[in-house]
Amino acid sequence: MVKHLAAAMLLLVACVRPLAALEFNQGFVRGLPPTQTTTAAFFTVRNSQQESWVLNRVISPAASRVEIHEHVNSGDTLQMRQRESLTIPAGEEVVFEPGGLHLMLMGLTAPLREGDSVRLEFHSETGAVAEAVFPVISVINEHHHHRHH
Ligand SMILES: [Cu+2]
Incomplete structure (x- = not known):
């Protein structure tokens, strides 16, 4: 019984405070x-939990579809590839950056x-949800992020 209660409370914490899971x-x-x-x-996203967080779906009111992409070298060209999860x-921390x-x-x-913000919902395979709000930064101010391949 105590065990069940503990599990129920964990679930409650996960639902009410999703932001604690990912930073x-x-x-x-x-x-x-x-x-x-x-x-x-x-x-960058940090998982401060004791268990790994498997991201398998991202949604946003700003877009009809959000995909997880990575760049892969194939021969001498850099291509984008979608990842399911x-x-x-x-x-640990995972870095999402231009070219990666x-x-x-x-x-x-x-x-x-510029000045807008975009809300993103990150869903894990276990049903946990983390939310993030990112500012929009215009490409004009972003030239120092560019990489040349
Ligand atoms: Cu892409």
């Missing part, structure tokens, strides 16, 4: 010209401008 830093969404309907989000190991892992926001519901 997001340096997040931003790339602001592009209004003609663009696809953009990307970059951030991404494991954030216990106590990123979130692809597709079918933007409205143009994103």
